Amino acid sequence: MDMNALTNLPVFLWLIWLPLLWSPVVYLIGRLARRRMATDTAVARWVALIAILSTWLPFAWTWQAFKASGPLSYTLGTITLRLDGLSLLLATAVLALSTLVVIYSNTYMHGELGESKYYAMLVAISGVMVGLGCAADLFNLWLWFEAMAITSYLLVAFYRDQAASLEAGIKYLVQSAVGSVFVLMGIALVLAQTGTLDIVQIQAAAAGQSDSWVLLAAGGLFIVGFGVKIAIVPMHTWLPDAHSQAPSGISAMLSGVVIEAGLIALLRALAPLAGTTTTWGILLIIFGVSNMVVGNLLALRQQQVKRLLAFSSIAHVGYMLIGLGIAIYFGEAAGAEGSFFHLLSHTMMKGLAFLSAGALLYVMHTARGEHDPLLIADLAGASQKYPLVALVFSIALLGLGGLPPLVGFMSKWQILVAGFETRSLMMVGIIAFVALNSVLSLAYYAPMVNAVYRKRPSTAVLSGQPVPAMMNIPLVLLAAAILIVGFWPSLVNGVVQPAGTALMAAFGG
Amino acid sequence: MSAWFIILTIGLSWLGAVCVWLAGDNRPRAQHALAVCFSLAAGAAALALIPNTADKAVISLDAGSVFGLFTFVADGLGVFLAVVATVIGSLAVIFSVEYMRGEAQLGRYYALVLLFIGSMAGLVLTGSLFLMFVFWEMTALCSYALISFYNDDPKAVRGGIKALIITQFGGIGLLAGTLAAYVYLGDYQINTLLAKAQTLPGGVLSFIAFAFLFAAMAKSAQVPFHTWLPDAMEAPTPVSALIHAATMVNAGVYLLARFYPAFAEVAGWKTAVLLIGLITALLAALTAVVATDLKRVLAYSTVSQLGYMVYAIGVGGVFASQFHLFSHAVFKALLFLGAGAVIHATGTRDMRQMGGLRKQMPVVSVVFIIGAAALAGLPILNGFWSKELILEGGLENGPIWAYGGMVLGAGITAYYTLRMVSLVFFGQPQGKKQVHDAGSPMKTALIPLAFGTLTTWLLVGLFGSWLQATLPYHELHTMTIGEMLLRIASEPATWLALGVIALGIAAWLLRGRLAGLAPALSGFGRAAANGFGAETLNRGAVALTQRAAAALQVTQTGQLNWNVLGIMAALVVVLLVLAGAA
Amino acid sequence: MTTEFTIIAGGVLCLLGVGLYGLLTVRNLFQVIIALQILVKGAIIALVAAGKISGQINLGQSLAVTVIVADTIVAVIGLALAVQVKRLTGSLDVKNLATLRR
Incomplete structure (x- = not known):
């Protein structure tokens, strides 16, 4: 391949390849520097920062190209990568959050065993997720999905001298692997029935086979297989363990973008089968409701902050599923847009919640060499010593609870509007139930806010260390985004609407 | 012009919140000063809206997609409530300067108070249902955070979360109604709903009407959602004054008054409103009779008076309800701030440990008694006129049994008010603490309110013509001051009501002779403490x-x-x- | 063709059944990983068969090879974690691996 062909590659490919190319570089430089110099220099963190920042360049170009001429695609042999609105949405969320997590981890992960590996994985997973969003055939989709899973196993079980961390990693690995097998079985059925794996061609082939039980079973397998990663109830059992045991930056990534990437993978796989039955939408709504109930009720009784936040992620997936179900079953574009808006806002809010809870965990326990979990009781009086972290943590929690003028309210609203747009009495009932769940969730968010603002500090706060300055940067940026988009929700229309259009097009045919 | 005043009313409050927060808790003097300045400025901006009212949207921004137009309308009803929120709110802030002196975390306190005032102003000034819901929820958020301001006290935390959950639960009604209106009308504008209400399918309109009623009940603490309001008494007292007089609870009554023209024809809606008002007014008044906590008595009296306003709307008296809201805001702020001064001085909220404070706190006792007399409905204070207007409207347009119930409620109100005043200010001192009268910031807040309690009823004509001019969809039964005087003085109903009030007073004075009734009342007291089953x-x-x-x-x-x-x-x-x- | 297909389908279902049954019942962590392997083998055969049925033999087989590679990585990571668990806790019983609950 000559240089000309290289420069002619569409720019969005660089969005995928750049992080993947950087990843070994980060690792190697990190290891070499560690061998050559004093033990705790850890160059990897700075190389990772450069790597992730450099990815914004192809992102900006891709953005312009997409705005100018719509979806971009690239075919090499039989493999096609296509960047549409949905891919762009995922890429935006992934890149933004991973940049912030790299900055955040700068002190959080400093001096940990395997720091270079951590950054290499973190940079790699962001490229993998962008790739996942661009996959245009089922094989590719599975491959990216599996790559994401493998990378995240290593990140979840990062503290390999902690039994709890290993336990979470193993459960995550086994359950994900079972889900992955189901996805493969679904792919096999689709291949056997239609003779192709390209999403567009499957759609054409499936159009005439509305009663094919093979394709129905394939769709069911996709829902269950990808559902493990999305933490659809009752396949959610790994999530609270994995999200609470991972390093906090990774918890933010897992809750903020990885489960959402799984959701987008499911939508991609399900879209070509849309013509076979209308039940897909109903299934998503049913699972959405059960996710909300289980997530909220289980969160209600947690004592550990990160575990509570993990359960709340299950509930928030429920909102997204309901919005998507409305979009698919009733053909309401507002449902898809609302869901994708909620996906973005969940990325911001849950990212911030995990990062700020992690900051408190760091200053109270980790930095002092302890591996105790952060309890709600530890939060008491945190505002005395850590006013900024306390404020942004409260903003994240109240946003998750759906209080205006924070972004979580606006995105939930859009989903609720879509529910009413259907004018179906059943749907109105479900929407009322969704709203009720939102109120219920305040019963566990609010006490944490109260605890943070107590006057009598807990012993953990009293013995806590100061928050490292660099950790504040991602916290402040995320909090500002939550407030600004909350006041003016149409700021994200540029990302959310193309994603909604892409989904409706994929399902509408 | 009015666009700028709207922006200033809301914006100055919120800007103040940010400034106080940024000033930092180690500069309390600056925080007090900033809070007072910004709240007064917001109040001034709201007052400046009075000559600039209009019935059309003066601010309109397109927020796109499903969020509609963000509009603000400076019509009479909205401006009136914005003035109540900001002016009484600023008096509460001035009062706080003394009440909260030396407290920790003042930044959080003042920031939330100012955010609260601004949100309430936004709630009543916006012309968009969506924004109304946003502000509605923001007031819930602020009230929660302020009620549980003393986070170390588990009772305060419980009270705050209870207020949040119950009002949010009611908020689902506003949400559902708003969404239904949006889906069938295509936009969120309040004026669109008022204009096109009758074109909606019947089922949808009654869905919206009852959904809004549900929301109003939770927000305005109507039975059976009233239990959060007494528990909200754990808040610092100026915040109680804010919630009860200036912000929060007025929102529910405002909602009913605002949409009355659209919902009046919905089958059963007016009857439901009337019944809720009647039951609330009576039960809350009876509960106030047995309460011993000074702030709780006042809280139940608020619930009961809100019942009067809701009842007034149920019988079509939108003007009377708003006029009573006006009077109530003034005298209830006075009572709460007066109670705050008493509590600040004595260090207790239990009325049985007060007594004889008349001599030690002469200024507070005079203004408090003025406020109490207005609450009891004694002539010629503002509470008297507005309550009589409600009762006469009820006699004219409502069923007679409901009227009877409300008159009885007036008698009970007189009874518990007198009981409260005599326990606190008369008799033998029960507390051991040396008590001093209020300081100057407290007096600065109390005296204008006492003056207002004596005089605001004179504004009836102005108030009426001003509302009439800018509310095209409402048919108000307004009157001039002369008409009101003539009507109230000539109606036998007035004398009946006054007679019942006198009976209530006599019942307290002769309580020794009525001691035989006490055992009968004890079971009732337990039921009342339980909120008549709502608490269960x-x-x-x-x-x-x-x-x-x-x-x-x-x-x-x-x-x-x-x-x-x-x-x-x-x-x-x-x-x-x-x-x-x- | 039909018999061949029936045999393959039966084989695939058997492998899936054995794998899932194993995951539901075995308690040794190494056995869990083996059950997982059996499960994946079922899927691999299904992919090859699907390629054959639809006439896309190349596609089916290249898929299968890729899955084998990915699956090996997963198995390696799983075993590594299992070894580490044994080192830390001295046990491989998954019943003891339930400290994170509720």
């Missing part, structure tokens, strides 16, 4: 949720084998659903 309902719902959660926790075993079973169960369910549908 609350506790039941909480216990049920907790039990369900505990049961569900069993499913999270942590066992790998079990987790895999979950995946297989999901597969079976999905395949069964698909097979069933195919």
Whole structure:
């Protein structure tokens, strides 16, 4: 391949390849520097920062190209990568959050065993997720999905001298692997029935086979297989363990973008089968409701902050599923847009919640060499010593609870509007139930806010260390985004609407 | 012009919130000063809106997609409530300068108070249902944070979360109504709903009407959602004044008054409103009779007076209800701030440990008694005129039994008011503490309110013509001051009501002779403390949720084998659903 | 063709059944990983067969090879974690691996 062909590659490919190319570089430089110099220099963190920042360049170009001429695609042999609105949405969320997590981890992960590996994985997973969003055939989709899973196993079980961390990693690995097998079985059925794996061609082939039980079973397998990663109830059992045991930056990534990437993978796989039955939408709504109930009720009784936040992620997936179900079953574009808006806002809010809870965990326990979990009781009086972290943590929690003028309210609203747009009495009932769940969730968010603002500090706060300055940067940026988009929700229309259009097009045919 | 004043009214409050926060807790003097300046400025901006009212939107921004136009309208009703919120709010802030002196975390306190005032102004000035809901929820958020301001006190935390959950629960009604209106009308504008209400399918209109009523009941603490308001008494007292007089609870009555023209024709709606008002007014008044906590008596009196306003709307007296809201805002702020001065001085809220404060706190006792007389409905204070207007409207347009109930309520109100005043200010001092009269910031807030209690009824004509001019959809029964005087003085109903009030007063004075009734009342006192079953309902719902959660926790075993079973169960369910549908 | 297909389908279902049954019942962590392997083998055969049925033999087989590679990585990571668990806790029983619950 000559240089000309290289420069002619569409720019969005660089969005995928750049992080993947950087990843070994980060690792190697990190290891070499560690061998050559004093033990705790850890160059990897700075190389990772450069790597992730450099990815914004192809992102900006891709953005312009997409705005100018719509979806971009690239075919090499039989493999096609296509960047549409949905891919762009995922890429935006992934890149933004991973940049912030790299900055955040700068002190959080400093001096940990395997720091270079951590950054290499973190940079790699962001490229993998962008790739996942661009996959245009089922094989590719599975491959990216599996790559994401493998990378995240290593990140979840990062503290390999902690039994709890290993336990979470193993459960995550086994359950994900079972889900992955189901996805493969679904792919096999689709291949056997239609003779192709390209999403567009499957759609054409499936159009005439509305009663094919093979394709129905394939769709069911996709829902269950990808559902493990999305933490659809009752396949959610790994999530609270994995999200609470991972390093906090990774918890933010897992809750903020990885489960959402799984959701987008499911939508991609399900879209070509849309013509076979209308039940897909109903299934998503049913699972959405059960996710909300289980997530909220289980969160209600947690004592550990990160575990509570993990359960709340299950509930928030429920909102997204309901919005998507409305979009698919009733053909309401507002449902898809609302869901994708909620996906973005969940990325911001849950990212911030995990990062700020992690900051408190760091200053109270980790930095002092302890591996105790952060309890709600530890939060008491945190505002005395850590006013900024306390404020942004409260903003994240109240946003998750759906209080205006924070972004979580606006995105939930859009989903609720879509529910009413259907004018179906059943749907109105479900929407009322969704709203009720939102109120219920305040019963566990609010006490944490109260605890943070107590006057009598807990012993953990009293013995806590100061928050490292660099950790504040991602916290402040995320909090500002939550407030600004909350006041003016149409700021994200540029990302959310193309994603909604892409989904409706994929399902509408 | 009015666009700028609207922006200033809301914006100055919020800007003040940010400034106070940024000033930092180690500069309390600056925080007090900033809070007072910004709240006064916001109040001035709201007052400046009075000559600039209009019935059309003066600010309109397109927020796109499903969020509609963000509009603000400076019509009479909105400006009136914005003035109440900001002016009485700024008096509460001035009062706080003394009440909160030396407290920690002043930044959080003032920032939330100012945010609260600004949100309430936004709630009444916006012309968009969507924004109304946003501000509605923001007031809930602020009230929650302020009620549980003393986070170390578990009772305060419980009270705050209870207020949040109950008002949010009611908020679902506003949400559902707003969404239904949006879906069928195509936009969120309040004026669109008022203009096109009759074109909506009948079922949809009554859905919206009852959904809004549900929301108003929770926000304005109507039975059976009233239990959060007494528990909200854990808040610092200026905040209580804010919630009861300037912001929060007025929102529900405002909602009903605003949409009355659209919903009046909905079958059963007016009757439901009337009944809720009647039951609330009576039960809350009876509960106030047995309460011993000074702030709780005032809280129940608020619930009861809100019942009067709701009742007034139920009989078509939108003007009377708003006029009573006006009077109530003034005298209730006075009473709460007066009670705050008493509590600040004595260090207790239990009326049985007060007594004889008349000599030690002469200024506070005079203004408090003025406020109490207005609450009791004694002529010629503002509470008298507005309550009489409500009662006469009820006699004219409502059923006679409801009228009878409300007159009885007026008698009970007089009884508990007199009981409260005599326990606190008369008799023998029960407390051991040396008590001093209020300082100058407190007096600065109390004296204008006392003056207002004596005089605001003179504004009736102005108030009426001003509302009439800018509310094209409302048919108000306004009157000039002369008409009001003539009408109230000539109606036998007035004398009947005054007679009942006198009976209430006599009952307190002769309580020794009525001692035989005490055992009969004790069972009633227990029922009242339980909020007449509403509290049992609350506790039941909480216990049920907790039990369900505990049961569900069993499913999270942590066992790998079990987790895999979950995946297989999901597969079976999905395949069964698909097979069933195919 | 039909008999061949029936045999393959039966084989695939058997492998899936054995794998899932193993995941539901075995308690040794190494055995869990082996059960997982059996499960994946079923899927691999299904992919090859699907390629054959639809006439896309190349596609089916290249898929299968890729899955084998990915699956090996997963198995390696799983075993590594299992070894580490044994080192830390001295046990491989998954029943003891349930400290994170509720």
